[in-house]
Each structure stands twice: as C-alpha cells, then as structure tokens.
Amino acid sequence: MSILIISNSTDIHANVIAKSIEVTDGIEVNIITANDFLQTNNLSINFNSSKVCLNEKDTTRSVFFSTWLRRLDPPSVDCYSDQENKFVTSEFRNYYFSTLRMLQNSGKWNVRFSDLYHASDKAVQLQIAKSVGLKIPETIISNSPKKILEFLNSSEQEYIYKPYRVEFWNGSQKATLTSKIEKPKLKENQVILGTSPGIYQRYLEKDYEVRVTFFDRYYIAAKLHSQEKKSTKLDWRMGQLNLDAERIKLPDDIFSKCCNLMSILKISHGCFDFIVKNGIYYFLEVNVTGNFLWLEKLDENEFPMTKICSAFLAHGMSGFSPELSDVDKYPSLLEVESLIG
Secondary structure (H helix, E strand, C coil), X not given: CEEEEEECCCCHHHHHHHHHHHHHHCCXXXXXXXXXXXXXXXXXXXXXXXXXXXXXXXXXXXXXXXXXXXXCCCCCCCCCCHHHHHHHHHHHHHHHHHHHHHHCCCCEECCCHHHHHHHHCHHHHHHHHHHCCCECCCEEEECCHHHHHHHHCCCCCCEEEECCCCCEECCCCEECCCEECCHHHHHHCHHHHHCCCEEEEECCCCCEEEEEEEECCEEEXXXXXXXXXXXXXXXXXXXXXXCCEEEECCCHXXXXXXXXXXXXXXXXXXEEEEEEECCEEEEEEEECCCCCHHHHHHCCCCCCHHHHHHHHHHCCCCCCCHHHCCHHHCXXXXXXXXXXX
C-alpha cells in the first residue's frame, strides 16, 4: 500500500504531510512533481503486455491507496531552441496529463484529474452554490465594458474586482488579489475593462469571515477576525499570519449545503471561504487545492491541520472520521518541520 501526492517542488504541504505519514505509519508516500516527472522520472505503458513501468519498475499491479492532487503545474522545457522547447514541452505536458488520467482509476482521490478544472472554476462554483441554496454576492463575470458599467452603476454601493486566479509578478512583490473599484477612474478608462475578463461583485460589509477546510465530511472551521486590522479588511490573505482566529461550528444548513456542493463538484477536500454579516453566510469560493497549514501556525491546538490531513490520506479519505483514525498519533506541523530541518 502506498500514497501518491501530485504537487510541485516548492509546496510545503506535500512535504510536511508525506513526512508525517511516513514517520508515523511507515507507509510509502510518493511525491510526483511536473519537473521531476520531466527530469528524473520515466514512465512506460506497454499496451501489448498491459504493463505499466515507472522508473523501470513494474507498477501494473500497484494501487495507490490515496492520491492527493495537491498542485498541478505542467512541465516546461527550456534547454533547446525555441521551436524545440515548444515541441518537447507540449509532448511532456500531454504525456504527463495522460499519465494522471490513467492513474485516476486507482484508489481514492481528493479530486480526480479529469474533474479538477471543472471543480476549480469560479463561475461554475457560484452557479452550483446558488443551486444548492447558498447565498452569494451580486456578481457579474465579463469582459464587456458596457455590461460591466451597467452592473457597477446599478446602485450607489461599492464594488470589488477579483481575478479568476491569483497571479504574481516579480516573484511575490505584486499579486492580483481582491481590490475595490474606483468608478470615476473606470468611466475615464473604459477600454481597460475589455482587455481581460474579470469577476465583479457588490462589496459586502462583513462582521467576520470564515475559512472552512473539509476532509470528506469532517471539517475545521475558522472564524477570521479580518475586520480588526486594516491589512486584512478587504482580503485576509494580505495578512493571514497576523489574523486572530477561533474554531467554530458551522450552522447545520451551511454544512449540509457545503456537502451538497462538494458532491456535485466531485471533491472530498477543499477550503471554503465565506463572508458573514448579521449571521448570514455568503459563499465566495471553494479552493480545491487551498492552503491550510497557516491555520496551524496561528494555533496548533485549535487547528491541528497536519494531524487531520495525515489521517485523512492514510485512511483512504472516503468516510473519514478523526474518532476512527487515531489522529493524535501523528506529529504537529512544528514537529514535522524539525524532522525535515
């Protein structure tokens, strides 16, 4: 029995959880990254003999008990001419993705490769969230200046812009996160609205925010006091390690609707974000491959994320329950970091 984690070379989550499981259960944990797959791994699929060999080892009968699709960064080659790089990169990407499609028929996955893009799509998430009864902010997703301005001018309320995904420039110096819209500037520069699609939403005042990390139907919900600091009022990600957070229980109806959403998206793990005002929960998104170890850095007793995730993967994900998984035998994040060095 072994576990597979699909990630990238800089992902601390993959390394921490793999080490936690290996030192506790003695289970082999394989981490595959796109660049490792390109540089140090080789895979052969022989359809004549029905054999699958990874690094010359016959893995035809091997079954990954659990597969955690943690990060999906496609391979990229940059050691030949431009035309050759383009060809080799395309071939490796197609082969890498083909490999993941074949592997997804083995064992339990948090989200199968073929379902990942659908499950991660923010427009799809908002549509399904409404269908299961979750409240969402007033929203338009568009690259039409006319439609965007009509939406923004429909009331005197404030509005925000969000990208489809967070992008970084110059390392981590600048990132596209949530930003408030200055209507006068947009009216003067309408052409910019058509350069790229964006998510535009009515800005909601909030009492606090909630981050809910699901491990199958078990969850850890964190009440984030984001409105107490200027740096986190608009987007708590700008200062998450300085947040005050406490563990809470979700209202039963919100829990049920989250479970319905996960079932439709075909995911068993994800990080939900909510805004809460006057006790009303507004769904923002669910990050299928979201980060959660930062919560343990805030309070390892309230948020034992390393222990929970380790038990979740080691016990096959489906039907996970901490009470049946001996969660406390796994190390904390701090203990694992000391082992990794």
